[in-house]
Amino acid sequence: MALIISNNLVVSQQQETGKAGLIGYQNLLNVNNVTASSELATNPITNVANPATAYTWESAIADYAGATSYTGTNLMSSPFDPSGWTGATDPDLSYQSVTEQNPSGESFVGEFEYIGSSFANIAAELNNSFVSGETVYLSILAKPVNSNNLGFRFRFQDGAVILGEAFVNSTTGGNTTDNALVNTTFLSNGYILIEVKYKLISDVSDFDTFMQFYKVDSAGNSLAFPDIGDKIKCQAAYFGLSGRYQGSVRYSGANLMPSPFDPSGWSGVLDSDGTITSVTVQNPSGAPNAGIAEQVTSNQFNLNNGSTAGPASVGEKVYLCILCKPVGAYDSAIRFRFADDQGFIADTVLSGSTGQRVSGGTLNTNVSQLGGGFLLLEVEVSINRTDPNTYGQLILWSNDGSGVAPIGSQLYVQAAYFGKNTSFPAVIDPADPNQWPANIDESGIKIDISTAGQTIDYLGIARHNLNQAGLSVSLKFDGITVLQNQAVSDIQAVMLLVNEASPDNVQLIINGATNAPQIGVIYIGKALQLERNIYVGHTPVTYGRNRKTVNGVSENGQYLGEIVVRQNNSTSVNLQNLTPDWYRSFLDPFFKLTPRVPCFWAWRPQDYPAEVGYCWIEGEPSMSNQRSNGMVECSWNFKGIA
Numbered sequence: 001m002a003l004i005i006s007n008n009l010v011v012s013q014q015q016e017t018g019k020a021g022l023i024g025y026q027n028l029l030n031v032n033n034v035t036a037s038s039e040l041a042t043n044p045i046t047n048v049a050n051p052a053t054a055y056t057w058e059s060a061i062a063d064y065a066g067a068t069s070y071t072g073t074n075l076m077s078s079p080f081d082p083s084g085w086t087g088a089t090d091p092d093l094s095y096q097s098v099t100e101q102n103p104s105g106e107s108f109v110g111e112f113e114y115i116g117s118s119f120a121n122i123a124a125e126l127n128n129s130f131v132s133g134e135t136v137y138l139s140i141l142a143k144p145v146n147s148n149n150l151g152f153r154f155r156f157q158d159g160a161v162i163l164g165e166a167f168v169n170s171t172t173g174g175n176t177t178d179n180a181l182v183n184t185t186f187l188s189n190g191y192i193l194i195e196v197k198y199k200l201i202s203d204v205s206d207f208d209t210f211m212q213f214y215k216v217d218s219a220g221n222s223l224a225f226p227d228i229g230d231k232i233k234c235q236a237a238y239f240g241l242s243g244r245y246q247g248s249v250r251y252s253g254a255n256l257m258p259s260p261f262d263p264s265g266w267s268g269v270l271d272s273d274g275t276i277t278s279v280t281v282q283n284p285s286g287a288p289n290a291g292i293a294e295q296v297t298s299n300q301f302n303l304n305n306g307s308t309a310g311p312a313s314v315g316e317k318v319y320l321c322i323l324c325k326p327v328g329a330y331d332s333a334i335r336f337r338f339a340d341d342q343g344f345i346a347d348t349v350l351s352g353s354t355g356q357r358v359s360g361g362t363l364n365t366n367v368s369q370l371g372g373g374f375l376l377l378e379v380e381v382s383i384n385r386t387d388p389n390t391y392g393q394l395i396l397w398s399n400d401g402s403g404v405a406p407i408g409s410q411l412y413v414q415a416a417y418f419g420k421n422t423s424f425p426a427v428i429d430p431a432d433p434n435q436w437p438a439n440i441d442e443s444g445i446k447i448d449i450s451t452a453g454q455t456i457d458y459l460g461i462a463r464h465n466l467n468q469a470g471l472s473v474s475l476k477f478d479g480i481t482v483l484q485n486q487a488v489s490d491i492q493a494v495m496l497l498v499n500e501a502s503p504d505n506v507q508l509i510i511n512g513a514t515n516a517p518q519i520g521v522i523y524i525g526k527a528l529q530l531e532r533n534i535y536v537g538h539t540p541v542t543y544g545r546n547r548k549t550v551n552g553v554s555e556n557g558q559y560l561g562e563i564v565v566r567q568n569n570s571t572s573v574n575l576q577n578l579t580p581d582w583y584r585s586f587l588d589p590f591f592k593l594t595p596r597v598p599c600f601w602a603w604r605p606q607d608y609p610a611e612v613g614y615c616w617i618e619g620e621p622s623m624s625n626q627r628s629n630g631m632v633e634c635s636w637n638f639k640g641i642a
Helices: 580-591
Strands: 020-024 038-040 057-059 067-070 093-099 108-114 121-130 135-144 150-158 161-169 175-178 181-186 192-199 204-215 231-240 248-251 274-280 289-295 317-326 332-340 343-351 357-360 364-369 375-382 390-398 410-421 426-429 438-441 445-450 456-464 472-477 480-486 493-501 505-511 518-525 528-533 545-553 559-578 599-602 612-625 632-641
Touching (some): 020 456, 161 181, 175 181, 192 438, 204 231, 248 410, 317 332, 332 375, 343 375, 375 426, 456 599, 456 612, 472 493, 480 493, 493 599, 528 559, 528 580, 559 580, 559 612
Antiparallel strands (some): 020 599, 057 518, 067 438, 135 192, 135 231, 150 161, 317 375, 343 357, 364 375, 472 480, 472 505, 599 612, 612 632
């Protein structure tokens, strides 16, 4: 989506130059469309009106925890309220609810204390039915309180017959198993997510599961019952089938598509009319990643730019295939085009969300609905003439079939195929369709901003304390990550620049905070790019330091230090050879705002991405005719913080 230049700036790949200055003054943000666990705080920018509706955002650090959710049907009673588990009434346990930061998404956990002399069932579910081949899961979030040798015995039973079990230490994740598999994930605030699965080899109508409080050493060896007074904190329990499709797609015959399961290797990556960004996303290709194909110009965007099947003869069949899924609200299509050295053969356009034909010829197609909303589209063409070279193209297309996809259109793509075959080539291998059910979201503190489909290309932050060790920020448009986790320096004005987009929702995510994050100003909108570059004679705002001090000197002339009375930054901008229409249409509307508003200023974003200021105009900008052809020049002064 964008080219990351530094920790403080992301420069759009669509910009022809990074030397033209940027003024970010449009702001779609107001206090009514920001949601977070937050409170209004004193604006740290004194004597300056905060254009974000005098809004300063501050989060309590206790909000940083993340969340855990599960796929499939959870058969556990009240999974996120431990007071409803069997352990809350077990005679060998004492239960209390404790308010504590934890990665379940809830503000509390259940604390279980061992007080008995027998098996202590923290959670148990009885008398369920499953069929042979299904995989059943038990999961729980846990943190020991008073000993590192505490954990669980997970047991799967058919009536009185033990089918499988696992002992797991809740500090190290060490485990020993019998006919079961264990997956552990270490989360925030000392919690561990433990997932255990058992695959049935026969039908079971009296299936029981138990999560029992046990003493377990660091390697996962059972040390029998806990000691009296041993405690463990728990949340987010799960029992059931995950419903998570994994599996894989493969193709029979010779696949002439280069790197078919790695979209970053498709020739479309080099096509200037679009981009293919590799992202980690669950999909049924068998690979952990997929590509996000995005249209960036009004020209045809070829995902594979015409793979060749070599010679083809009359009566042979050639196939084009792809795995795809809509991205957010985008609803794009794929044009399947066949040609040879003699010219066009046939084409058809299939919807990326339904697989239905929306335009083009009526060709033989096969559409398979797979897991996670993905479709496998296969198109066949019968060759009616002999030619030494037959080609196939996969082209991003509009979902109404009218032509090239609109700029900004996106589609997940994976598992492409082109070649000759005797029948549809895809082979779908569901493998084990029951994968670990937990979805872990430790993505930190989130600021959700409703942008209602308006065009944006920047987000600005000023006066912050985000320069904390281990803290990073990321950015999502309609759930799609457009800026990966980036650290933030102590520079007090930050611009995040991305390709133009029109999302309905933008999410700024703050990860790894150790102190309550504070942001004095948040801007979001479309930045104004200057018509001309800035060259010699300009002082970057970060170096235009102004400091008024009072120096102390003793009676005998010794230096006693200084008192800073006021400090800020300033710069001047001088532009020449501006076309009169551009000045009047774009720059002057910023100058004549009433009241005027501060802005984010980046004088040369690609070469010096960290030299950004949060500025306001001082004095009155001046414009004058410069040349006989009508070109104008103008100058103004900025003052601000950096």
